[in-house]
Amino acid sequence: xxxxxxxxxxxxxERLGYSKVKSSETVETVLEIIKDSLEExxxxxxxxxxxxxxxxxxxxxxxxxxxxxDLMLDxxxxxxxxxxxxLRNKVNEK
Numbered sequence: 088x089x090x091x092x093x094x095x096x097x098x099x100x101e102r103l104g105y106s107k108v109k110s111s112e113t114v115e116t117v118l119e120i121i122k123d124s125l126e127e128x129x130x131x132x133x134x135x136x137x138x139x140x141x142x143x144x145x146x147x148x149x150x151x152x153x154x155x156x157d158l159m160l161d162x163x164x165x166x167x168x169x170x171x172x173x174l175r176n177k178v179n180e181k
Contacts, residue, residue: 092118125166137170 092114099110121139124131131139141164149160170178 128164133171135171135173137168137174140167140169141165142167 096107096110096114099105099113100107103110105113121131125139125141128141130141133139144163144165146162147160149158150156151158
């Protein structure tokens, strides 16, 4: 099962007793803060959860799988995630 943003909002509503609107605004605000930080190239470290990092990828040769034609892939930035030891141990308990 996939955890969705709506599931997170519902859980916050249940656990903290917030209204659904306030829970939704809270989740959206946290996600906007994370997106803004990543857009600026900053890493996001959430203790006990993990670290989101922005990495630069160089341009490289690629291939169109449908036609087999060679092409150049532009340089780009990607977001990577490295889980914390606490999260990794918790996931591996089950």
